[in-house]
Amino acid sequence: MKKAVTxxxxxxxxxxxxxxxxxxxxxxxxxxxxxxxxxxxxxRGEDTEVxxxxxxxxxxxNPNIKVEMNVYPSEQYQSTAQTLLRDGSAGDxxxxxxxxxxxxxxxxxxFTDLTNETFVKNFNxxxxxxxxxxxxxxxxPYQLVYNQPVYNVGIFEKLGLEVPKDWDSFLEVCEKLxxxxxxxxxxxxADIGPGQFMNSMMMNNAPDEQIxxxxxxxxxxxxxxxxxKTLRQFKELYDKGYISKDALGMKHxxxxxxxxxxxxxxxxxxxxxxxxxxxxxxxxxxxxxAPITVDKDKAVFEGIHTTTFMLAINSKSKKKxxxxxxxxxxxxxENAEFYANKTxxxxxxxxVNYQSEELKTAAEWMNKKTRFQPRYLIPxxxxxxxxxxxxxxxxxxxxxxxAAEDAQKIVEQKIK
Numbered sequence: 372m373k374k375a376v377t378x379x380x381x382x383x384x385x386x387x388x389x390x391x392x393x394x395x396x397x398x399x400x401x402x403x404x405x406x407x408x409x410x411x412x413x414x415r416g417e418d419t420e421v422x423x424x425x426x427x428x429x430x431x432x433n434p435n436i437k438v439e440m441n442v443y444p445s446e447q448y449q450s451t452a453q454t455l456l457r458d459g460s461a462g463d464x465x466x467x468x469x470x471x472x473x474x475x476x477x478x479x480x481x482f483t484d485l486t487n488e489t490f491v492k493n494f495n496x497x498x499x500x501x502x503x504x505x506x507x508x509x510x511x512p513y514q515l516v517y518n519q520p521v522y523n524v525g526i527f528e529k530l531g532l533e534v535p536k537d538w539d540s541f542l543e544v545c546e547k548l549x550x551x552x553x554x555x556x557x558x559x560x561a562d563i564g565p566g567q568f569m570n571s572m573m574m575n576n577a578p579d580e581q582i583x584x585x586x587x588x589x590x591x592x593x594x595x596x597x598x599x600k601t602l603r604q605f606k607e608l609y610d611k612g613y614i615s616k617d618a619l620g621m622k623h624x625x626x627x628x629x630x631x632x633x634x635x636x637x638x639x640x641x642x643x644x645x646x647x648x649x650x651x652x653x654x655x656x657x658x659x660x661a662p663i664t665v666d667k668d669k670a671v672f673e674g675i676h677t678t679t680f681m682l683a684i685n686s687k688s689k690k691k692x693x694x695x696x697x698x699x700x701x702x703x704x705e706n707a708e709f710y711a712n713k714t715x716x717x718x719x720x721x722x723v724n725y726q727s728e729e730l731k732t733a734a735e736w737m738n739k740k741t742r743f744q745p746r747y748l749i750p751x752x753x754x755x756x757x758x759x760x761x762x763x764x765x766x767x768x769x770x771x772x773x774a775a776e777d778a779q780k781i782v783e784q785k786i787k
Contacts, residue, residue, distance in 0.1 A: 408437040409463040409693050412455060414448035415680065417647060421713040429700045436693045446562065456481045459687030463694040467510050467681045469501040470747030471755050476683075482509035483684040483691060490699040493707075498719035501743070502681045511698070512678030515717045517642040517736050518744050519571040519661035519674045526553060526636045534660045537667040538604070545613035548636045556608065557626035557635035560618035564626070565762040568639040570675040570744045571661035573601045578671040580742055583749045589786055593758065593779040594772070602761060602771035604664055609766050614639075619766055631655065645729040646715020657729050659736060674736060677744040678719055757781040
Protein backbone atom coordinates (compact mmCIF):
# COMPACT_ATOMS: atom_id res chain seq x y z
CA MET A 372 0.00 0.00 0.00
CA LYS A 373 2.81 2.37 0.96
CA LYS A 374 4.50 1.60 -2.36
CA ALA A 375 1.30 2.43 -4.28
CA VAL A 376 0.91 5.73 -2.42
CA THR A 377 4.55 6.60 -3.13
CA UNK A 378 4.11 5.89 -6.84
CA UNK A 379 0.88 7.90 -6.88
CA UNK A 380 2.53 10.90 -5.18
CA UNK A 381 5.46 10.65 -7.57
CA UNK A 382 3.09 10.82 -10.55
CA UNK A 383 1.27 13.82 -9.03
CA UNK A 384 4.59 15.63 -8.46
CA UNK A 385 5.73 14.94 -12.03
CA UNK A 386 2.45 16.22 -13.47
CA UNK A 387 2.69 19.33 -11.32
CA UNK A 388 6.16 20.11 -12.63
CA UNK A 389 5.00 19.59 -16.21
CA UNK A 390 1.96 21.82 -15.70
CA UNK A 391 4.07 24.58 -14.17
CA UNK A 392 6.46 24.32 -17.12
CA UNK A 393 3.58 24.54 -19.59
CA UNK A 394 2.13 27.46 -17.69
CA UNK A 395 5.44 29.35 -17.86
CA UNK A 396 5.80 28.66 -21.56
CA UNK A 397 2.31 29.86 -22.43
CA UNK A 398 2.49 32.91 -20.18
CA UNK A 399 5.51 34.23 -22.09
CA UNK A 400 3.40 34.43 -25.23
CA UNK A 401 -0.18 34.63 -23.99
CA UNK A 402 -2.29 36.95 -21.91
CA UNK A 403 -4.93 36.10 -19.34
CA UNK A 404 -7.43 35.55 -22.15
CA UNK A 405 -5.19 32.92 -23.73
CA UNK A 406 -4.40 35.16 -26.71
CA UNK A 407 -0.92 35.97 -27.93
CA UNK A 408 -0.40 39.72 -28.21
CA UNK A 409 2.01 40.97 -30.87
CA UNK A 410 3.35 44.50 -31.04
CA UNK A 411 3.16 46.42 -34.35
CA UNK A 412 5.05 49.72 -34.51
CA UNK A 413 5.33 52.25 -37.34
CA UNK A 414 5.33 55.98 -38.09
CA ARG A 415 2.27 56.58 -40.32
CA GLY A 416 -0.25 58.16 -37.97
CA GLU A 417 -2.47 59.11 -40.91
CA ASP A 418 -3.07 55.39 -41.57
CA THR A 419 -4.19 54.56 -38.02
CA GLU A 420 -7.92 54.22 -38.75
CA VAL A 421 -7.31 51.97 -41.75
CA UNK A 422 -4.91 49.78 -39.82
CA UNK A 423 -7.42 49.55 -36.98
CA UNK A 424 -9.98 48.15 -39.44
CA UNK A 425 -7.46 45.68 -40.85
CA UNK A 426 -6.37 44.62 -37.36
CA UNK A 427 -9.99 44.01 -36.39
CA UNK A 428 -10.39 41.77 -39.45
CA UNK A 429 -7.11 39.97 -38.75
CA UNK A 430 -8.08 39.27 -35.14
CA UNK A 431 -11.44 37.89 -36.28
CA UNK A 432 -9.66 35.52 -38.68
CA ASN A 433 -7.01 34.70 -36.06
CA PRO A 434 -8.91 34.65 -32.74
CA ASN A 435 -5.85 33.57 -30.75
CA ILE A 436 -3.76 36.58 -31.82
CA LYS A 437 -4.18 40.17 -30.67
CA VAL A 438 -2.35 43.07 -32.37
CA GLU A 439 -1.27 46.04 -30.30
CA MET A 440 -0.34 48.98 -32.54
CA ASN A 441 1.84 51.92 -31.52
CA VAL A 442 2.49 54.85 -33.86
CA TYR A 443 5.33 57.37 -33.53
CA PRO A 444 6.06 60.66 -35.36
CA SER A 445 8.35 59.90 -38.30
CA GLU A 446 11.31 61.95 -37.03
CA GLN A 447 11.09 60.31 -33.60
CA TYR A 448 10.74 56.88 -35.20
CA GLN A 449 13.87 57.44 -37.26
CA SER A 450 15.93 58.03 -34.13
CA THR A 451 14.31 55.66 -31.61
CA ALA A 452 13.17 52.53 -33.48
CA GLN A 453 16.41 50.64 -32.83
CA THR A 454 16.11 51.28 -29.08
CA LEU A 455 12.48 50.14 -29.06
CA LEU A 456 13.41 46.86 -30.74
CA ARG A 457 16.41 45.88 -28.66
CA ASP A 458 14.83 43.80 -25.89
CA GLY A 459 12.12 42.22 -28.04
CA SER A 460 9.25 43.65 -25.99
CA ALA A 461 8.12 45.98 -28.80
CA GLY A 462 7.92 45.68 -32.55
CA ASP A 463 7.32 41.99 -33.17
CA UNK A 464 6.26 43.45 -36.51
CA UNK A 465 7.90 46.78 -37.25
CA UNK A 466 8.56 49.06 -40.19
CA UNK A 467 11.83 50.53 -41.37
CA UNK A 468 12.83 53.38 -43.61
CA UNK A 469 15.28 52.40 -46.35
CA UNK A 470 18.78 53.87 -46.22
CA UNK A 471 20.48 54.83 -42.98
CA UNK A 472 17.81 53.43 -40.64
CA UNK A 473 17.81 50.09 -42.48
CA UNK A 474 21.61 50.00 -42.19
CA UNK A 475 21.55 50.77 -38.45
CA UNK A 476 18.96 48.07 -37.71
CA UNK A 477 20.78 45.58 -39.93
CA UNK A 478 24.09 46.19 -38.14
CA UNK A 479 22.33 45.68 -34.80
CA UNK A 480 21.12 42.26 -36.02
CA UNK A 481 17.46 43.10 -35.41
CA PHE A 482 16.01 41.87 -38.71
CA THR A 483 14.64 38.35 -39.14
CA ASP A 484 15.51 36.76 -42.49
CA LEU A 485 12.28 36.58 -44.54
CA THR A 486 13.84 35.23 -47.74
CA ASN A 487 12.02 31.90 -47.80
CA GLU A 488 8.63 33.05 -46.50
CA THR A 489 5.75 32.35 -48.89
CA PHE A 490 4.32 35.88 -48.63
CA VAL A 491 7.42 37.30 -50.36
CA LYS A 492 5.80 36.06 -53.58
CA ASN A 493 2.98 38.60 -53.07
CA PHE A 494 5.40 41.41 -53.94
CA ASN A 495 6.74 42.73 -57.25
CA UNK A 496 10.30 41.40 -57.01
CA UNK A 497 11.71 44.49 -58.74
CA UNK A 498 10.32 46.75 -56.00
CA UNK A 499 11.65 45.07 -52.85
CA UNK A 500 15.39 45.44 -53.40
CA UNK A 501 15.65 48.21 -50.79
CA UNK A 502 14.97 45.58 -48.13
CA UNK A 503 17.72 43.21 -49.29
CA UNK A 504 21.22 42.83 -47.89
CA UNK A 505 23.87 40.11 -47.96
CA UNK A 506 21.72 37.99 -50.26
CA UNK A 507 18.78 38.02 -47.83
CA UNK A 508 15.34 39.65 -47.80
CA UNK A 509 15.42 41.33 -44.40
CA UNK A 510 12.47 43.68 -44.90
CA UNK A 511 9.65 44.06 -47.41
CA PRO A 512 8.90 47.55 -48.75
CA TYR A 513 5.10 47.92 -48.70
CA GLN A 514 4.66 51.38 -50.21
CA LEU A 515 5.76 52.76 -53.56
CA VAL A 516 5.89 56.54 -53.45
CA TYR A 517 7.13 59.30 -55.70
CA ASN A 518 9.22 61.86 -53.82
CA GLN A 519 8.59 64.79 -56.11
CA PRO A 520 6.17 67.72 -56.16
CA VAL A 521 2.42 67.28 -56.24
CA TYR A 522 0.74 69.96 -58.34
CA ASN A 523 -2.75 71.38 -58.81
CA VAL A 524 -3.74 70.35 -62.34
CA GLY A 525 -6.71 72.75 -62.33
CA ILE A 526 -4.54 75.81 -61.65
CA PHE A 527 -2.08 74.78 -64.36
CA GLU A 528 -4.94 74.34 -66.86
CA LYS A 529 -6.56 77.64 -65.90
CA LEU A 530 -3.29 79.51 -66.49
CA GLY A 531 -2.39 77.53 -69.61
CA LEU A 532 0.75 76.09 -68.01
CA GLU A 533 2.45 72.92 -69.19
CA VAL A 534 4.60 70.67 -67.04
CA PRO A 535 8.13 72.12 -67.44
CA LYS A 536 10.83 70.07 -69.14
CA ASP A 537 13.93 72.10 -68.16
CA TRP A 538 15.09 74.57 -65.52
CA ASP A 539 14.22 77.75 -67.44
CA SER A 540 10.67 76.59 -68.08
CA PHE A 541 10.31 75.55 -64.43
CA LEU A 542 11.26 79.08 -63.39
CA GLU A 543 8.82 80.52 -65.95
CA VAL A 544 6.00 78.39 -64.54
CA CYS A 545 6.83 79.55 -61.01
CA GLU A 546 6.85 83.20 -62.12
CA LYS A 547 3.48 82.87 -63.86
CA LEU A 548 2.00 81.30 -60.73
CA UNK A 549 3.41 84.07 -58.55
CA UNK A 550 2.10 86.80 -60.89
CA UNK A 551 -1.38 85.30 -60.58
CA UNK A 552 -1.37 85.38 -56.79
CA UNK A 553 -0.40 81.77 -56.04
CA UNK A 554 2.44 80.53 -53.85
CA UNK A 555 4.33 78.54 -56.49
CA UNK A 556 5.82 75.95 -54.06
CA UNK A 557 4.50 75.11 -50.60
CA UNK A 558 7.70 74.06 -48.87
CA UNK A 559 7.69 72.52 -45.36
CA UNK A 560 11.21 73.57 -44.47
CA ALA A 561 10.74 72.89 -40.74
CA ASP A 562 10.45 69.13 -41.19
CA ILE A 563 10.43 66.96 -44.30
CA GLY A 564 10.61 69.47 -47.17
CA PRO A 565 14.40 69.77 -47.60
CA GLY A 566 14.95 66.01 -47.41
CA GLN A 567 12.22 65.34 -49.96
CA PHE A 568 12.66 68.14 -52.52
CA MET A 569 16.44 67.62 -52.66
CA ASN A 570 15.94 64.33 -54.50
CA SER A 571 14.34 65.68 -57.65
CA MET A 572 16.44 68.86 -57.45
CA MET A 573 19.70 66.87 -57.63
CA MET A 574 18.65 63.86 -59.73
CA ASN A 575 19.97 65.33 -63.00
CA ASN A 576 22.69 67.52 -61.47
CA ALA A 577 24.26 64.27 -60.25
CA PRO A 578 22.82 61.50 -62.45
CA ASP A 579 25.37 58.99 -61.14
CA GLU A 580 23.26 56.80 -58.83
CA GLN A 581 26.41 55.90 -56.87
CA ILE A 582 27.10 59.54 -56.01
CA UNK A 583 26.60 59.14 -52.24
CA UNK A 584 28.56 55.89 -52.15
CA UNK A 585 31.39 57.81 -53.79
CA UNK A 586 30.94 60.62 -51.24
CA UNK A 587 31.46 58.08 -48.46
CA UNK A 588 34.61 56.83 -50.20
CA UNK A 589 36.00 60.36 -50.56
CA UNK A 590 35.85 60.20 -54.37
CA UNK A 591 33.47 63.19 -54.64
CA UNK A 592 32.70 66.09 -52.32
CA UNK A 593 29.69 68.21 -51.44
CA UNK A 594 31.81 71.21 -52.44
CA UNK A 595 31.86 69.88 -56.02
CA UNK A 596 29.63 71.51 -58.62
CA UNK A 597 26.84 68.88 -58.52
CA UNK A 598 25.83 69.80 -54.96
CA UNK A 599 26.78 73.50 -54.97
CA LYS A 600 24.67 73.94 -58.12
CA THR A 601 21.74 72.24 -56.39
CA LEU A 602 22.07 74.62 -53.44
CA ARG A 603 22.30 77.61 -55.82
CA GLN A 604 19.05 76.53 -57.44
CA PHE A 605 17.36 76.25 -54.02
CA LYS A 606 18.58 79.79 -53.31
CA GLU A 607 17.25 81.00 -56.68
CA LEU A 608 13.77 79.62 -55.95
CA TYR A 609 13.82 81.23 -52.50
CA ASP A 610 15.22 84.61 -53.60
CA LYS A 611 12.62 84.92 -56.36
CA GLY A 612 9.79 84.20 -53.93
CA TYR A 613 8.83 80.86 -55.46
CA ILE A 614 9.40 79.24 -52.07
CA SER A 615 7.62 81.27 -49.40
CA LYS A 616 9.73 83.34 -47.00
CA ASP A 617 8.35 81.53 -43.95
CA ALA A 618 9.37 78.13 -45.36
CA LEU A 619 11.81 77.30 -42.57
CA GLY A 620 9.01 77.61 -40.01
CA MET A 621 6.45 75.65 -42.02
CA LYS A 622 5.59 72.03 -41.26
CA HIS A 623 4.13 69.49 -43.65
CA UNK A 624 0.55 69.80 -42.38
CA UNK A 625 0.66 73.55 -42.99
CA UNK A 626 2.03 73.12 -46.50
CA UNK A 627 -0.64 70.51 -47.30
CA UNK A 628 -3.33 72.94 -46.13
CA UNK A 629 -2.01 75.65 -48.50
CA UNK A 630 -2.34 73.28 -51.45
CA UNK A 631 -5.76 71.99 -50.34
CA UNK A 632 -7.00 75.60 -50.02
CA UNK A 633 -5.60 76.25 -53.53
CA UNK A 634 -3.35 79.02 -52.24
CA UNK A 635 -0.26 77.11 -53.36
CA UNK A 636 0.09 75.36 -56.72
CA UNK A 637 2.78 72.81 -55.84
CA UNK A 638 3.76 70.85 -52.73
CA UNK A 639 7.47 69.99 -52.45
CA UNK A 640 7.11 66.54 -50.85
CA UNK A 641 5.58 63.57 -52.63
CA UNK A 642 2.71 61.40 -53.79
CA UNK A 643 2.02 60.18 -50.24
CA UNK A 644 0.52 63.61 -49.47
CA UNK A 645 -2.14 63.41 -52.19
CA UNK A 646 -4.71 61.55 -50.10
CA UNK A 647 -4.42 64.11 -47.29
CA UNK A 648 -4.90 66.99 -49.73
CA UNK A 649 -7.94 65.27 -51.25
CA UNK A 650 -9.45 64.65 -47.81
CA UNK A 651 -9.43 68.42 -47.26
CA UNK A 652 -10.55 69.31 -50.80
CA UNK A 653 -12.29 66.39 -52.57
CA UNK A 654 -12.76 68.41 -55.78
CA UNK A 655 -9.10 69.24 -56.34
CA UNK A 656 -7.38 67.58 -59.30
CA UNK A 657 -3.77 66.59 -58.60
CA UNK A 658 -0.79 65.42 -60.59
CA UNK A 659 2.93 64.81 -60.14
CA UNK A 660 5.91 66.58 -61.66
CA ALA A 661 9.61 66.92 -60.96
CA PRO A 662 11.80 69.98 -61.55
CA ILE A 663 14.28 69.33 -64.35
CA THR A 664 17.31 71.33 -63.28
CA VAL A 665 19.27 70.94 -66.51
CA ASP A 666 18.64 71.51 -70.22
CA LYS A 667 16.05 69.14 -71.66
CA ASP A 668 18.59 67.21 -73.76
CA LYS A 669 20.79 66.60 -70.69
CA ALA A 670 18.03 65.21 -68.48
CA VAL A 671 18.58 61.55 -67.58
CA PHE A 672 15.71 61.09 -65.11
CA GLU A 673 12.08 62.22 -65.09
CA GLY A 674 11.38 61.71 -61.40
CA ILE A 675 12.07 60.00 -58.08
CA HIS A 676 10.61 56.86 -56.57
CA THR A 677 11.03 55.21 -53.18
CA THR A 678 9.96 51.86 -51.87
CA THR A 679 9.47 52.37 -48.16
CA PHE A 680 7.40 51.47 -45.08
CA MET A 681 9.38 48.25 -45.03
CA LEU A 682 7.65 45.47 -43.08
CA ALA A 683 9.95 43.42 -40.89
CA ILE A 684 10.03 41.02 -37.93
CA ASN A 685 12.15 41.71 -34.87
CA SER A 686 14.86 39.07 -34.48
CA LYS A 687 14.42 39.41 -30.68
CA SER A 688 10.70 38.57 -30.88
CA LYS A 689 9.41 35.44 -29.17
CA LYS A 690 6.30 35.53 -31.35
CA LYS A 691 7.74 35.26 -34.85
CA UNK A 692 5.13 32.81 -36.17
CA UNK A 693 2.27 35.11 -35.15
CA UNK A 694 4.18 38.07 -36.60
CA UNK A 695 4.57 36.23 -39.92
CA UNK A 696 0.82 35.59 -40.03
CA UNK A 697 0.17 39.33 -39.65
CA UNK A 698 2.55 40.26 -42.48
CA UNK A 699 1.02 37.57 -44.67
CA UNK A 700 -2.42 39.04 -43.93
CA UNK A 701 -1.35 42.60 -44.83
CA UNK A 702 0.22 41.49 -48.10
CA UNK A 703 -2.63 39.45 -49.57
CA UNK A 704 -4.19 41.17 -52.58
CA GLU A 705 -7.59 41.80 -50.95
CA ASN A 706 -6.18 43.44 -47.81
CA ALA A 707 -3.49 45.32 -49.71
CA GLU A 708 -6.14 46.80 -52.02
CA PHE A 709 -8.20 47.88 -49.02
CA TYR A 710 -5.15 49.59 -47.50
CA ALA A 711 -4.08 51.22 -50.79
CA ASN A 712 -7.46 52.67 -51.69
CA LYS A 713 -8.34 53.78 -48.16
CA THR A 714 -5.00 55.50 -47.56
CA UNK A 715 -4.25 56.67 -51.10
CA UNK A 716 -0.92 54.82 -51.14
CA UNK A 717 0.49 52.96 -54.11
CA UNK A 718 1.95 49.60 -53.12
CA UNK A 719 4.61 47.10 -54.14
CA UNK A 720 2.09 44.23 -54.02
CA UNK A 721 1.30 42.52 -57.33
CA UNK A 722 -1.93 43.18 -59.26
CA VAL A 723 -3.45 45.76 -56.91
CA ASN A 724 -6.49 47.53 -58.42
CA TYR A 725 -6.43 51.27 -57.69
CA GLN A 726 -9.70 53.19 -57.57
CA SER A 727 -8.87 56.89 -57.21
CA GLU A 728 -7.69 59.13 -60.04
CA GLU A 729 -4.68 60.17 -57.95
CA LEU A 730 -3.52 56.58 -57.51
CA LYS A 731 -4.04 55.91 -61.21
CA THR A 732 -2.01 59.04 -61.98
CA ALA A 733 0.79 57.85 -59.69
CA ALA A 734 0.66 54.40 -61.30
CA GLU A 735 1.44 56.02 -64.68
CA TRP A 736 4.85 56.98 -63.30
CA MET A 737 5.84 53.31 -63.24
CA ASN A 738 6.41 53.69 -67.00
CA LYS A 739 8.64 56.77 -66.63
CA LYS A 740 12.36 56.84 -66.01
CA THR A 741 12.70 57.45 -62.29
CA ARG A 742 15.57 56.82 -59.90
CA PHE A 743 15.50 55.54 -56.34
CA GLN A 744 15.50 58.39 -53.82
CA PRO A 745 19.16 59.51 -53.51
CA ARG A 746 18.82 60.66 -49.87
CA TYR A 747 18.01 57.11 -48.79
CA LEU A 748 21.28 55.95 -50.34
CA ILE A 749 23.26 57.91 -47.74
CA PRO A 750 24.20 55.11 -45.33
CA UNK A 751 25.28 57.37 -42.46
CA UNK A 752 22.59 59.26 -40.49
CA UNK A 753 24.91 62.12 -39.50
CA UNK A 754 25.96 62.74 -43.08
CA UNK A 755 22.34 62.60 -44.20
CA UNK A 756 21.51 65.27 -41.60
CA UNK A 757 24.42 67.40 -42.78
CA UNK A 758 23.28 67.23 -46.41
CA UNK A 759 19.70 68.21 -45.50
CA UNK A 760 20.94 70.92 -43.12
CA UNK A 761 22.94 72.55 -45.92
CA UNK A 762 19.64 73.22 -47.75
CA UNK A 763 18.10 74.74 -44.64
CA UNK A 764 21.23 76.85 -44.17
CA UNK A 765 20.92 78.28 -47.68
CA UNK A 766 17.26 79.15 -47.10
CA UNK A 767 18.39 80.81 -43.88
CA UNK A 768 20.83 83.08 -45.71
CA UNK A 769 24.09 81.11 -45.84
CA UNK A 770 25.81 81.13 -49.25
CA UNK A 771 25.62 77.85 -51.18
CA UNK A 772 29.40 77.57 -51.17
CA UNK A 773 29.67 78.04 -47.39
CA ALA A 774 26.76 75.66 -46.69
CA ALA A 775 28.38 72.99 -48.87
CA GLU A 776 31.74 73.53 -47.19
CA ASP A 777 30.24 73.15 -43.70
CA ALA A 778 28.48 69.94 -44.68
CA GLN A 779 31.63 68.55 -46.30
CA LYS A 780 33.56 69.03 -43.04
CA ILE A 781 31.10 66.66 -41.32
CA VAL A 782 31.51 64.15 -44.14
CA GLU A 783 35.29 64.20 -43.77
CA GLN A 784 35.06 63.78 -39.98
CA LYS A 785 32.84 60.73 -40.41
CA ILE A 786 34.76 58.97 -43.18
CA LYS A 787 38.10 59.36 -41.33
